[in-house]
Amino acid sequence: MSEASSKRLTELVEAADVDGIVAHVTGLSEPERRALAPAAIAAWKKHRRHDWIEVKKGTFKRDERELAAPIALPAVCTLAELRRLGLDALPGPDTTAKLIADRRPPWVAELVEELLEGGGRRWGAWAIVWELLSGGLIDEPPIQHDGWVAGLVYGFGRSVCGPRLARDRGALADELAEHLELLEPTIWRLFEVEGGGEESLAAHDKYSAKDWTWIEGLATLAERGRLDRSRLIDASLDALERDFAAFRAGWFGRFHERLAPTLDERAERAPRYIDLLASGVKTTVSFALKALEALAKGKRLDGAAFVAGVFPALRAEAKGTVKKALAMLARVAKTEKTLKLEVARAAAPGLSHEAVDVQENALELLEKLGDPADPETAEVVDEMAEHVAASLRKRLAAWRGSGAGGDHGAGGGAPAEPADPAGAVDAGHLRARTASLPEDLVAAAGIPALLDRLDAGELGIERAPFAGHAVPRLDPDATLAPITEVDELIDVAAAALETPEESADDAERVLDALSRLARERPDDLGKRAGPLRKRAQQLLDRHQFGEPFRGHTLTADVAGVVIAWVDRAWPRVAKKEPSKQTAARTLMELLGQRSRAVAARLIAGEAAPLLSAPTHRGGFIAAPSLVERVAALDAAKREADPTDAALALLRLAPDRREAALASAAKLAGELGRAVRYALGGRRGKIGPLAALWCSAARARVPGGDDPTVSATHDGLGPDGARAARYTPAIRARKSGRYTFRWLELAREPSPPAKSDPFAAAPMLHRAGFEDERDAPGGWSIASYRWASLAWPLGREAWAALGAVALAHNLDWGGAEWENRVYLEHLVAPDADLGPMAALLLALGLAAKEPGESGLATDIAIAAIEDGRADGETLGAAMAFLVPTGIVLFARWAKTLAEVARVSPLHAWVIQDAIERALPDDAKESPRDRAALVELLRELAIDAERAITRPGARAFLESLRGSSKAARAARATLAAEGDGAERGRAAMLAALQGRVERAERWARWRGDAG
Amino acid sequence: MSGLAVEHLYRYDGPSALVDRDGGSLLRLATSGGSEEHPRFFAGRLRQPRRTAELLRALLRVVQSRWHIPPAMLARIIAQADPVVTCDDASIRFEGVSGCAGAYARVDLLDGALDGETFSRGTTNVDFGPAMAAALAKVRDRDEVDLAVGADAVELARGGETVVERKVPLPVRWLKSFCEVAAIARRLEPVHDVAGIEARRWIRALPKTPAKRPAWVVAAGRGLRLAHREPRGGGVRVAGLSRLRVLEPIVHHARRVRLYGDPATGACAVVLDLQDARFELVLSPEVWRGLSGEGQALEALARREAIAGLLPKVHAALRWEGMIDPAELGRRAGGVDAGDAGDALAALAARGLVGWDLTGGGWFHRELPFDLSLVEKLQPRLKAARKLVTDGKVTLGESGGAGGDDAPVTATVAGSGVEHRVRLGADGARCTCPWFAKHRGDRGPCKHVLATQLLAGGDGDGEEETGA
Structure with missing residues (x-):
């Protein structure tokens, strides 16, 4: 019998006969049910997947057996079996409830508990419980269970009203009214259970039609007298007191207001509103303030209670909240004169807010109502005084002074002094240090000009432009030690594979070592390098790193050469050897070309020096090292790899070139001539290898034209024989409501249609906007970092690419994390800030992505300290961007304020930069001017340095009216003084930074005394 | 379990x-x-x-x-x-540890x-x-x-x-975090100490959107700011900046705020000083890394063999001190040298028996009320290392660890189809496995290094210790 019954059940499932299955498992005894369980479970397991059946070619329908398979489960399985299958396996709520009602197992209560515990499918589980409740299988709603309460939010609509189409059902209030007797206890619990994810009142109402929102539903029931309105008002306040997450708490505030409490009802609950000012949820504080404001307007606010409880609102982050609290304090003081002193005391903490206008409001209250002699007020004010905005310090000091008879003691409202006053710098000592330094380095650091100004009593700081060969670049601490042992090679290669983003230098060391040590293959190499070989293959097999030697990733190239070394065979990816060499178009492809050459030598067992291996971090090659490598190549009578040779010249550091030139006299062939030429040797015969000679020209005159090479090789474009020159322009295109802006760089000479596959520098100037953004090539940040080492002296070209990339994504329309790499190179203390680098920096300071704008802020701080940036450089780049509409002033205000607060030197340079950036007429600037003008005001007042630049004054004067920007502009124009004291401190700080830099160069060069 | x-x-x-x-x-x-x-x-x-x-x-x-x-980890487990x-x-x-096991907080009243x-x-x-x-x-x-x-x-x-x-x-990850946080905190050094109001401004100025990369907290004037590159000195590295937002509702109470960092591991801590109370927050080096995975306690656990005899005595001498003086503790434990008492405390910390107080810069007595006898066994790396030793997969080099204190110990450890080479020298340990290549020891030793340490240190039988 049981076998036949099981067989029948299986047949019914296969026939997708839902009604038949229900009939088959109804009315059975428990043993009969249990006998069917294996067949039911087997059928469910067989059909549980969402399979689709092709009923005719190209037409699919859902396999209905998948719907039929779980039907029998609640009728035949034990609770333990259901648990194992997962409660999600249960069929629809009505079927489950019907079958459970028929079976009446002893574990219904347990099932309910577990259904409500489960997450994810809670509304479905809720519906089953609802059916069980409606069917009388459980006595009352499990209101103690949070799952039941939270499940009601969606469960009611989906299960109780779900079978009916939305157009056929009434408003939520009407539907609820029908079941109110059963549901009312649960409704009250809604104010106690926060819920989460989808299951919250806030989430539900956000995506529901108005008449189906819980706000409207409950409020309507209250209006109809079906729910206790007063209790609802209190319950919403109860919920707000629970400090639910802001999004969910917001619902209760909105609901409270939807109930529109009368003035009497609000007055009755005034203490609760005041308590809510201490809520940790910003929206709740704002809600409470509004409620109290309504009471104040209705003259029903207990001023004393408000003043006593307002403190938490004054420490809120949202300035609107604090301003409102201060405004209400002012109102209280107006109506309750006896509270004046208390109001002033209460307002004092407002001085600690970040926003100047909030501080100003607090100060106004103090001035109007406060007593500076009151110890309680004075204690708070004195604690805040040094954190108050510069524009308010005098006022605050005056107020404090008025109460203390002009002697308010230490810290009593005195203007804040910089934490690290540059005035402490000893000018005489700096001069003495300068005297012991080599003249060329002193000049390169921009010291003489600064000293002249100081001597003449003039104010002003100009950057030290040290492009080209003027300064040493080889920091002895940044030397890359060549790998000499196999074990070390294995270690470094393994690290390069595992941490590619930090391993561009190590990748170069690995290539160098493999190239040199190709023949050194200890007998146990396979064993020693076995783990590395295995890992390299694992990484290549992941595909995410691409193919080796195609310019995809650093990881693929390192893995490729490692395998070539160990196996003496080409690496295989997906059982295939690397694709054939194609002409390089990007820097990464060029590096891949070089890696392929190294791999070929490894397979052939040919050792040779890698000419382009950097000797120092950052990609530089010490000139004597390059001469030695070329000499070794000559001695071995080997031809240089053209990619390697051209790249090597491009990486030549400016240091020790004269000595290297002397030892390069005997280098043979075209490469030998090119090396001598790159090192500054006599102009002679230019050979036919265009990439090689163009690299030599870039090494010889990094930022200038080389007419000698140009006469023979003028076709490579910008940064070939002639240096690139840029004309930037911001282009705009409207698309509906949006305007897209991007930076276009016209270059001179024009980029050729096809780049030379061996010439790295011209590859940075690809024709066409999209091509230009793809110039570095590669698939990852690690690739960009590696590519960026190609031409260490060519930072302007790299920065130009970066400016284009950042401008294109200034508002972070896409996650272009690699763009950060463009900025990273400006961090180096000797990276010159040319016009393109300054433009990149100005764009970075306006970037939306915090990583980009934060890095740009760091760079600006460092560059000002180092003497690389001045107000003119930065101001010019900003001035170019201001009228284009591509930047927001508010973002600049934030980042520039960060820079300015570092030291008086930084503040000085930033004021200078802002003044230079402002157009003559405010109409030519973005509309969010107020923040930047406020920053200028604070800087000018703090330094006691009036705005003197005519353009900036014209800009400020063109701001008229009562707008925030106009008010700030007037205060800025009113700033007085020549800034002599702060200016001199800034200049001395600048001098100190420059002397330290020159001393560092001298140490590097071995000139230190 | x-x-x-x-x-x-x-x-x-x-x-x-x-x-x-x-x-x-x-x-x-x-x-x-x-x-x-x-x-x-x-x-x-x-x-x-x-x-x-x-x-x-x-x-x-x-x-x-x-x-x-x-x-x-199932989302609901740790709630x-x-x-x-x-x-x-x-x-x-x-005290408590976050559900993700990457943050630890303590309120001291x-x-x-x-x-x-x-x-x-x-x-x-x-x-x-x-x-x-x-x-x-x-x-x-x-x-x-x-x-x-x-x-x-x-x-x-x-x-x-x-x-x-x-x-x-x-979750074991969570339990281990509770144990290992003391080892992490002990390495942290104070870097910044600022007024509460400045700290509040800094916390409020943190990026509202989750940051993908770590940042460094550096001094700016009398306050703090975030740097997005490693500073030349004096910065505290913080990853998962959004984790600092838990301080926002309470930072206004702080009189002073101190930041601690460890350049080697990248972990950091913030301590709010409220005069008669403190709030301490320790963060893992990356938001996806638990404090449990840092491996800083592994060597202490592995070292227990060396000081095993001292542990019961030192443990018994603890008296619920808010700040333990190792010298005094050593005296109470029957004349244990202060240095050894310190080592014993580090080993006890790995068992959750003492914690580290950043402000006091010392250990405090606290015995986690969980069954932690399994924690050592649940250290997968240590467990794997012991298995390597037990399975005879570790072969010491010629010196065999007996070449004097300065001589490096070398070993080969058989892996899956490859042989890893381990070297324990005065300059630290090295291994050819990818894990070591990736972390270079900043997340504790790899299982091959641990296995070599165990074998060279004489714990060659691979027996697991039972009980404290």
Whole structure:
């Protein structure tokens, strides 16, 4: 019998006969049910997947057996079996409830508990419980269970009203009214259970039609007298007191207001509103303030209670909240004169807010109502005084002074002094240090000009432009030690594979070592390098790193050469050897070309020096090292790899070139001539290898034209024989409501249609906007970092690419994390800030992505300290961007304020930069001017340095009216003084930074005394 | 116990609650486990109830947060873990670890914050769920609030409380974090010390969107700012900046704020100093890394063999000190040298028996009320290392570790189809495995290095130790 019954059940499932299955498992005894369980479970397991059946070619329908398979489960399985299958396996709520009602197992209560515990499918589980409740299988709603309460939010609509189409059902209030007797206890619990994810009142109402929102539903029931309105008002306040997450708490505030409490009802609950000012949820504080404001307007606010409880609102982050609290304090003081002193005391903490206008409001209250002699007020004010905005310090000091008879003691409202006053710098000592330094380095650091100004009593700081060969670049601490042992090679290669983003230098060391040590293959190499070989293959097999030697990733190239070394065979990816060499178009492809050459030598067992291996971090090659490598190549009578040779010249550091030139006299062939030429040797015969000679020209005159090479090789474009020159322009295109802006760089000479596959520098100037953004090539940040080492002296070209990339994504329309790499190179203390680098920096300071704008802020701080940036450089780049509409002033205000607060030197340079950036007429600037003008005001007042630049004054004067920007502009124009004291401190700080830099160069060069 | 979690039974003598009492209210914290089933530690008055409530709520926010959900961890598992409270001779400390195991927080209530009577000392769990947090949100400074950690039997009988039981699977990752955080905190060095108002401005200025990369907190004027590249010196590296936002609701209470960093591991900590209370937050080096995975305690665990004889004596000499003086402890333990007592404390920390106080710069006695006898076994790396030794997969080089103190120890360790080469020298350990190549020791030694250490150190039989 049981076998036949099981067989029948299986047949019914296969026939997708839902009604038949229900009939088959109804009315059975428990043993009969249990006998069917294996067949039911087997059928469910067989059909549980969402399979689709092709009923005719190209037409699919859902396999209905998948719907039929779980039907029998609640009728035949034990609770333990259901648990194992997962409660999600249960069929629809009505079927489950019907079958459970028929079976009446002893574990219904347990099932309910577990259904409500489960997450994810809670509304479905809720519906089953609802059916069980409606069917009388459980006595009352499990209101103690949070799952039941939270499940009601969606469960009611989906299960109780779900079978009916939305157009056929009434408003939520009407539907609820029908079941109110059963549901009312649960409704009250809604104010106690926060819920989460989808299951919250806030989430539900956000995506529901108005008449189906819980706000409207409950409020309507209250209006109809079906729910206790007063209790609802209190319950919403109860919920707000629970400090639910802001999004969910917001619902209760909105609901409270939807109930529109009368003035009497609000007055009755005034203490609760005041308590809510201490809520940790910003929206709740704002809600409470509004409620109290309504009471104040209705003259029903207990001023004393408000003043006593307002403190938490004054420490809120949202300035609107604090301003409102201060405004209400002012109102209280107006109506309750006896509270004046208390109001002033209460307002004092407002001085600690970040926003100047909030501080100003607090100060106004103090001035109007406060007593500076009151110890309680004075204690708070004195604690805040040094954190108050510069524009308010005098006022605050005056107020404090008025109460203390002009002697308010230490810290009593005195203007804040910089934490690290540059005035402490000893000018005489700096001069003495300068005297012991080599003249060329002193000049390169921009010291003489600064000293002249100081001597003449003039104010002003100009950057030290040290492009080209003027300064040493080889920091002895940044030397890359060549790998000499196999074990070390294995270690470094393994690290390069595992941490590619930090391993561009190590990748170069690995290539160098493999190239040199190709023949050194200890007998146990396979064993020693076995783990590395295995890992390299694992990484290549992941595909995410691409193919080796195609310019995809650093990881693929390192893995490729490692395998070539160990196996003496080409690496295989997906059982295939690397694709054939194609002409390089990007820097990464060029590096891949070089890696392929190294791999070929490894397979052939040919050792040779890698000419382009950097000797120092950052990609530089010490000139004597390059001469030695070329000499070794000559001695071995080997031809240089053209990619390697051209790249090597491009990486030549400016240091020790004269000595290297002397030892390069005997280098043979075209490469030998090119090396001598790159090192500054006599102009002679230019050979036919265009990439090689163009690299030599870039090494010889990094930022200038080389007419000698140009006469023979003028076709490579910008940064070939002639240096690139840029004309930037911001282009705009409207698309509906949006305007897209991007930076276009016209270059001179024009980029050729096809780049030379061996010439790295011209590859940075690809024709066409999209091509230009793809110039570095590669698939990852690690690739960009590696590519960026190609031409260490060519930072302007790299920065130009970066400016284009950042401008294109200034508002972070896409996650272009690699763009950060463009900025990273400006961090180096000797990276010159040319016009393109300054433009990149100005764009970075306006970037939306915090990583980009934060890095740009760091760079600006460092560059000002180092003497690389001045107000003119930065101001010019900003001035170019201001009228284009591509930047927001508010973002600049934030980042520039960060820079300015570092030291008086930084503040000085930033004021200078802002003044230079402002157009003559405010109409030519973005509309969010107020923040930047406020920053200028604070800087000018703090330094006691009036705005003197005519353009900036014209800009400020063109701001008229009562707008925030106009008010700030007037205060800025009113700033007085020549800034002599702060200016001199800034200049001395600048001098100190420059002397330290020159001393560092001298140490590097071995000139230190 | 499953492979991922250890079943822990919280059995409280009633629910924790904030109840009205004699014109004020009583914050009654129910206790579970430790030296007794329901220890009673303290009863007295909170001097600043609102502030204490906010600190405890901030702690709870950390405990209930998951800034990252490890793939192997079910989201709901850890939501039910309760904080731990320690009553020692100087303070009441509440501690907890976030659900993702990447953040640790502690509230220290010092003498001035409390006015009451200490009945006994020890560590226990306290029932502290969302309902408690909601109740604490209602506490105001004008309220008179008493605090009771544990209750006496008479009180309970009168209240007619029903026992609250919860069986919670505590993920091993979480338990290990609780143990290892002391080893991480011990390495942290103070870097910044700023006024509370400056710290508040800095916290508020943190990026609102989650940052993908780590940042460094550096000094700017008298305050702090974020740098997005490693500074030349004096910065604290922080990854997962959003984790610092838990400080936002309480930072305004701080008189001073100190930041601690460890350049080697990248972990960091922030301590809010409220004069008579402190809030300490320790963060893992990456948001996706748990404090448990840092491996800083592994060597201490592996080293236990060397000081195994001392551990019971040193453990027995602990007296619930708020700040342990290793020299004094050594004396009490029967003349143990202060250095050895320090090593023993480090080993005890890995078993959850002492914690590290950043402000005091020393150990404090705290015995985590969990079954931690399995923690060592649950250290997968140590376990794997022991297995390598047991399976005879480690072959020491010629010196065999007997070449004198300075001679490096070399070994080969058989892996899957390859042989890893290990070298233990005065300059540190090295291994050819990818894990070592990636972390270079900053997340503790790899299993091959550990195995070599175990074998070279004479623990060659691979037997697992049982008991402390």
